[in-house]
Amino acid sequence: MHSRYEVVIGLEVHVQLTTKTKIFCGCSKDFGQEPNSQTCPVCLGLPGALPVLNKQVVEYAIKTGLATNHQIAPHSIFARKNYFYPDLPKGYQISQFELPICEHGWLNIETEAGGKKRIGITRIHMEEDAGKLTHGGASGSLVDLNRACTPLLEVVSEPDMRSADEAIAYLKQLHQIVMYLGVCDGNLEEGSFRCDANVSIRPKGQKELGTRAELKNLNSFRFIKQAIEYEVERQADLLDEGGKVVQETRLFDADTGMSRSMRSKEEAHDYRYFPDPDLVPLVVDEAWIERVRAELPELPEVKRQRYVEQLGLPEYDAGVLAAERAVAEYFEALVALHGQPKICSNWVMGEVLRALKESDGTIADCPLSPELLAGLLGRIADNTISNKIAKTVFEEIWRSGKSADQVIEEQGLKQVTDTGAIEAILDEIIAANLDQFAELKGGKDKLTGFFVGQVMKLSKGKANPGMVNQLIQKKISE
Amino acid sequence: MSFSQMSIRQLQQALRDGKTSSVELTRACLARIAATDERINAFVTVCAETALAAAAEADRKIAAGAVGPLTGIPIAVKDIFNTAGVRTSCGSRILENYIAPYDATAFAKLQEQGAILLGKLNMDEFAMGSSNENSAQGPVRNPWDLERVPGGSSGGSAAALAAGQAFATLGTDTGGSIRQPASFCGVVGVKPTYGRVSRYGVIAYASSLDQVGPLAQSVEDAALLLGAVAGYDPLDSTSVDCPVPDYLAGIDGGVKGMKIGLPREYFIAGLDPAVKQAVEAAIEVYRGLGAEIVEVSLPHTDYAVACYYLIATAEASSNLARYDGVRYGVRQQGEGGLSGMYEKTRAAGFGDEVKRRIMLGTYALSSGYYDAYYLKAQKVRTLIRADFLKAFKEVDLLLTPVAPTAAFKLGEKTDDPLQMYLSDIFTIPVNLAGTCALSLPCGMDGQLPIGLQLIGQPFDEARILQAAKAYEAETDWHKQRAPLD
Amino acid sequence: MKLTREEVEHVARLSRLSLEAAEIDALTGQMDQLLGYVEKLNELDTDEIVPTAHAVPLENAFRADEIRPSLGLERALQNAPQTEASCFVVPKVIE
Structure with a gap:
């Protein structure tokens, strides 16, 4: 990076809305x-x-205006461009x-340094989308107007971002909010959330803005970052060579990165x-504004904070769980049923999200309702099954949709808590491994694991590991 | 039996009594069109077959006793109204083959109430004109004098009535386009309050000024037609959701005690002596009927034409951008790829007056000029509207001439756009103010009709219709017929 | 003020009208005359005047977010000068 220059970035985001019909007519926007x-x-x-x-x-x-701290105009009008x-x-x-309709908004982003920075949003306005023009026709370019007149919000930021990373942080947050509100499906590749970046540079300390280039065709967060970084380099090289930046629109090519x-x-x-x-x-x-305000969901930033402060989750967990509204709702439903937020967090992040990722699904596709998962966690909490067995049960619930109790019952996975039964198994193992037992007694503590493992193996995982441990200690001291 | 002097209500009665049939009425109109329209050129499309089929269907309904207020009555509409399945060319070459795939709301309402569509009426291209000389289908001639214009832009709508080709017609009025041709052709024309009648499906000229209205042989017919087309339409954001009164109910109430204002700015030098005399005579008729006549002032009248031509052309320049040869319209191919296609299509598709207004409007909106022209005109519009609202605090309605002269000769003003524009001086302010007005016959200049304009308060069409009816009942001007045969 | 031929040509390009030289000449004169005429509006002091967009006061016309039937492909394309693969065709556009 050319340290002589300061980067100035402003973003224009087109948010395609999830209405059933177009903005000015009753055609389906399917x-x-x-x-x-x-x-x-x-x-x-x-x-x-x-x-x-x-x-x-x-x-x-x-809704979007309120969620991004805008003033809602009491009187607004439509214009023809x-x-x-x-x-x-x-x-x-x-x-x-x-x-x-909306003016003077802002969002706080987290900077690399870990602090917060406020990014101003000049305005949000409503408009209609254009149709699609494709160039592959045999007789000329082809016009399809199915997309024409579909509703967009254009969100125009202030030129407040000073790096590609800040731009991405702002975009991700805006993206998260419109998804949370349910006003946009958030699909960048399909153009539901389209970003144009205005990029300029200026010598550090200079007040006036440099000439900007407008970057288009940025359909992933990665490309946006690449395109901005490429543009900053291009402009810096130009200025270094004594050239001038011209105001123009530039089309990003993801294949070349240029x-x-x-x-x-x-x-x-x-x-x-x-x-x-x-x-x-x-x-x-x-009254209208207040009604919409009352209907706003808790937004990700607030949720994250609440998870940390009220539920005692680590920042990392809070961030992951709050990132997507449906996941957060799943998690909160689970906590409401089971309590123990950290355990719930572990299971949602560890098992649920992992399994969903493997099956390429979203939380909406999750075959385990919060109720089913709470049922499973309940059996761990009351020592009916161990954590390890619970993972097997989880897989089975995922596959069959049966309740935890049903699976435990059908497969006989109930944890053995009968001391006599565990002791009998342990005695059998000691008898077969007298040398190792002698070493254990002699102080080689790490062999404890070996005996616990053997007992679990013979009991097919059903022995309560805590009890096994206690019994081993008892045998050592005998 | 002769129908030509009968009102729609009388025709309805004759239909119910079996004294005539819709097919007979329709045939009579079609025969009249065949006999006269080579000279008049009022119709650009005649729907003889579908009209007769619809008339036969109407006769079955009448026989079955299912009769709406317009069942079986042959009418025609300006070619600016979209009529599904029928060519809708708006007086323009660019739409000469355009078949509308949907109906304008106002036309659909007439059809739902049983009216029979005889065909589509000639007009100035995209409703831009005061003489009907700007039509791709050739000028319309005034049935009273074939060397003279019928007025515009709804020239066909007025001439068809004067020639006895239809019992009622629909037109549109942006700066006088119903009232001025009604005046030139000796018929009644109503320009309702902005928002009173849906504009959906009416090809736009200047969206904030355009309004649909009826032309008819009598005030009563006009009132009946207005009632049939008026009302809120969810498809037109600018249509107003307020109840439509029964315009016929109080129409015979007379003018006794009504306060009629004469705006002094409308009685100026330049007003043709014959027009002045006819209007002054009309004032005396009203006085005689017990109306109180007072002078009022509309001080910004002189600015109306300038104000109108900026607003109307600016809106038109944008409204007519859709004629690009992509989805419809006559396309001209040529060099220069896409922009070449656009520029040639539009240059070949539009006539001179349309091009002139697009150019003027584009200029008025272009970067650096918006405030000086468009915004300025919108502010002056506020002043003009305020003049009317102030006057209406003192009087119930205003009485003025419709146009400074009777019908002028074909070709007389085509070389001087400004002179042509200035001939709309008395009608334009009403559109800027958004209120309602009508034109009714009030005298003759030689053998040319002269029109009287009554201007009402917003949404008070009932009162000007009532006042017009009182005058009509007292005079015979509306009974005169063009010497066509 | 005096309207120049170049300005008229610029407006013609903005309007997508290819005009003959004679048309440009005629329009330059006519538009200049009309713009001269509308200058009279400047006699009025309108600094404090609110512009009127619609003469009848109107606000908040909405439709509910409910699907209405579309026109159908056949009627949508019936007036098109040129079609291919259910699309309108225009001369090749190069970006």
Whole structure:
């Protein structure tokens, strides 16, 4: 990194909303359908068609705004952004320009140094997406308008980030929040959460911002980081050589790790924004805002803190469990049934998430409900089975969906706590290993493990390990 | 029997009594179109077959006693209304083959109430014009004098009525496009309050000004038609959710005690003497009927045309961006890839007036000029609207001429856009203020009709219809017929 | 103010209209005349005036998030100048 320069990054994120229908018409926004089959006069931009705002989009915008500390505008309006492109049916995009629905927000990110840093968010506005233009057609480029008019939130940050890592931290947090709120499915590859990065550099100590480049086509967190780092190097090299950065849009190529300029022959855009006369002002009163606020879920940052402070979990556990809302809800349901947060955390992180990862599923696919898992933990707690046996039982519940009690009963896995029975097994083992037992008695303590292991083996794991230990000590002192 | 002088209510009665049939009425209209439209050019599409089939169906319903207020009545609509399965070309080359895949709400309402669609009516391209000379399908001629224009942009809607080709028509009015042709052709035309009638499916010219309205042979027919198309539409965000009164219920209430305002800015030099005389005579009729006449002022009237041409063209420049030759419309291929296709398609598809307004509107919105033009015009619009609201604190309605002159000659103003625009001076302020107004025949300049404009308070169409009916009952202007035969 | 031919050409490009030289000339004169005419609005002091977007006061028109039937592929494409694989076709776009 060129230490002479300071990096300045601002991010524009397009969040695709999980509504059932498009923002201005009743077409389904189901993807993967035959091209142009999910269209109507409104989203095709037919002569005479008029837009009507989907109320759910406003709800989602307010929700996202509140979750990211924005002020919700009591009065906002839609504007037309005029430009010609084949994927834009009306020749203008309905967006918000002056008077967006949310302004003056922020998020706190954790810096590498371990501190917190506030990243300002200028605004969030609602807008319609464009259709899809593909270039593989035999007779020309092909236009599919199924995606046209689907709802987006555009989240525009302040140029507050000073490194690719800060940018990623901000993005991950925003990503986590929109997923938590359920307003976005969060899929970067499929374009549900799209990020453009404005990157510039300036000599350290300089106040004015340098000329920025806008990076596009960044469809994973890894690419975003790569693209920003590449861009910073490119600009620094340019300046070092006495060159100048030109303001332009650059397209990132994941294969080469480089970006190229999208300089088009078209003259600079003049979007001619003006209030859309087909739509009416949006008025959001306090009551509406407060209702949405009351419906907000506990957000990941708050949850994390609560897990540490109230449940006594380590920071690491809290972070993992709170990262995804469904996982956190699963964990909390389990704690509500079983108590013992740390044990619950161990099982959710250790077994549940591992098994899900192996089966390539999400928590929604988990065959073990919190109730079933609590049943299993209950049998460990009351010494019916050992931790080790419990893992076998877990696998069986996972496979069959039966309760822990059923599995223990059917497979005879109940722990042996009968001292006489364990002692009989132990005696048998001592008899067969007299030399080792003598060494143990002589003070070679690490042989304890050998005897415990043998007893567990012969008892098929059902002996209570604590009791086995006690009995061995008793035999040594006899 | 002769139907041409009958009101829709009388026709309904005749249909119910079996004195005529919808098929007979439809045939009569089609015959009249065949006999006269080569000279008038009011229709751009005639739906003879589907009209007769619908009429036969209407007759079955009438026989079965299932009769709506418009069942079996042959009507026609301006070619700006989307009519599913029927060509909808909006006076433009770019849409000359366009078959609408859906219905405009206002048209759908007429059809649901049993009206028979005779066809689509000629108009200025994309409703831009005051003479109907800007049509890709050729100019419409005024049935009163074939050398003269019928007015615009709903020229076909007014001329068809004057020529006896249909019993009622629908038009749209952005700056006078219903009232001025109604005035030039001697029929009644109503421009309702903005938001009163759905704009869904009506091809947009200037979205904040466009409004759908009826043209008819009498005030009563116009009231009936307005009742049929008015009302909230969930598909139009700007339609207003307030109840639609029965416009016929109080229509005979007279004007006794009504306070009628005469805006002094509308009685100016430049007003043709014949028009002035006719309007002054109308004022005396109202006085005689017991109305109180007072002078009022709308001080910003002189700014209305400038204000209108900035707002309307700015909105139009954006509304017409969708005609790009991608999803519909006549495409022109050529050099230059995508932008070449766009530029040639639009250059070949639009006529001169449309291009002029797109250019002016694009300029008014372009970077660096927005505040000076578009925003400024929106602020002046506030002042113009305030003038009306203030006047309506003093009076119930306003009375003015519709246009400074009777119908002018074809070609007379085509070389001077500004002069053409200025001829809309008395109608434009009403659209800017968003309120309602109507035009009704009030005299003749030689053999050319003259129109009287009554302007009402927002959503008070009932009162201007009532006032118009009182005048109509007292005079015979509306009974005059164009000397076509 | 005097509108230049270059400005008119720029606006024509923004509007995606390919205009003949004679059309540009005519429009330059006409637009200049019209812009000269609308200058009269500057006689009015509007500093304190709120702009009017709609003459009738309106707010909050919504639809519920409920699916309505789409037009159907056939009707969606019926007016298209050129189609391929259920898509509208445009001259090849190079990015």
